[in-house]
Amino acid sequence: MNGAMKSGMTNLAIRDRRAFVSGAFFLTVAVFFFAVALNYVPGTAARMGPGYFPRLLAIVLAAIGLLVMAGAMRPKAGIVRLRAWDLKGLLWVTGSVALFAFLLYPLGFVISLFVLIIVSSKASPEFAWKGALANAAVLIVLCVGVFVYGLGLRFPLWPTLFN
């Protein structure tokens, strides 16, 4: 989202890149919501339709976004750079959660928990198979005991194709 914005404005002095991107983010979201809200009936101030309040909010957010962007270009603004992302860590953590959701119904609670624990452990720079496996064993026993038997949450325990 910030790529297109930035390339168009490189000749202006963007001093605070963090604030600028934040403002651009607000503006982008606002434009998106406003565009979608155009499909909803606005009504009048006295009898508002479903489209009135969303448009109002989107305009406010767009204004805030522009203000924040302008603030980032003030001559007085401090020079701030964007911070780097730890993409690997983010991917392991997010991926393990998504995998858990994806595997839960076909493969059941035990196996999907195992995958969640091992894959998320990979996010740590200190990952070691032995520790991760032991951790998985302890956590799975604990969770099955507490959540399935203790609290009676309805999880399929094992792969459904065996039933």
Added chain:
Amino acid sequence: MDLFHNLAIGFSTAFQFTNLVYAFVGCLLGTLIGVLPGLGPLATIAMLLPITYALTPEAAMIMLAGIYYGAQYGGSTTAIVVNLPGESSSVVTTIDGYQMAKQGRAGVALTTAALGSFFAGSVATLAVAALAQPLAATALLFGPTEFFSLMVLGLVVASVLSSGPFIEGIGMVVLGMLLSLIGTDINSGSQRFAFGIPQLFDGIDFVPLAMGIFGFAEIVKNLEPQGDISLVTQKIKNLFPTRDDFRRMTPAILRGTALGTILGVLPGGGAVLSSFASYTLEKKISKYPEQFGKGAIEGVAGPESANNAGAQTSFIPLLTLGIPSNVVMALMVGAMTIHNIQPGPQVMTKNPQLFWGLIVSMWVGNLMLVILNLPLVGLWVKLLSIPYRYLFPAIMVFCSIGVFSINNGTFEVYEAALFCVFGYMLMKLDLPAAPLLLGLVLGPAIEENFRRAMVLSRGDSTVFLTSPLSGGLLAAAVIAIVLITLPAIRSKREEALKE
């Protein structure tokens, strides 16, 4: 003696054996999870929410309140022992608490925090009990116009208190409100921003968003190499403050309690504001200001009392007006709705057992924390010596199960994964997440009241200014904005909110 009669109802509910057990388990689990690094009360409550699904509404609320206090106390423990605030309301505790720990006085600091919290909690409980009824009565004077302005005031104050520039905090509030519009419009029944996805017809749930940001994204952040987390755990000996300690901490506890009780009631206020205000006050009036930052016991006693009092009295706006004043209270709204309780003035009349039982169990919870935590402090500290590489998968497991059990569906889990990326982006941009969550929770009520007010005024928007009560609330919001933009206060605030 209405108050005593009501408190008697409360005591009879809270002291039922099963409810005592739930309060106890809540405090225990809350502390257990709250002690873990990077998990504040919000994530702790969200994570433990599924445990309460099967309980009666009374038991569930009592347990959640226990979890809340436990988590808060857990945060203070790590703040003192390892210089790691579990949440923003114990940030100031690290300043002098950790210094005391380094001087071998961790035990004394923990006892001070526990005693201060207990005293503050007791006073604040009485305040809640005494103020709830008259405040609920004023709530009846509120029409849609006043409710709208009150919520605006709350959101403005919450943005003022969040870290980073005020304008960005407000931006996050508005963003949260836009997200809250996703789903069915209650007035017309039409779908907005749902893009034909049936799971979105009910809107975006609070818990996956909170888990994504405060659970998962926080983990990604903690895993980044930073090098400054050195968990030096000392052995805790000697829990007992000396006579001199008592002499110095008592007035600080009294002042902190008073300050926290008052500030907690304010919309947007609560534990964070109270603890910062108390620390500033103690430092200002102390006879030994040079000791602050070097292990002054007042610097622990005051803020810890204040944040507990504030945490307690922030239930007042929720229980009387139905308006959550901070993010934790917003989550409480979610928890209450799950149990089919609509927060607001009617809770007191329709459900006196629940209402007064909850209030008394706040006090019971505080008592349990003293009895429970001082002897168990050693155990909590040991928990901190577990390497993070084993802790965080456990946190992820509990979060994922918690999110799944909202609806027994995987859609929310995917949502949480998505919000993890979103939350990580917010962190990298230094955009505060708390105002976003408040906006998300208050959004529907704000739209609803806005629309109704405009219908009543026949489309005349000046009604928000001409109605005296509403005008006063909006004026307060403007004053808050003006104050925050004054250069002198701005630099003070930046200093105070810097983590």
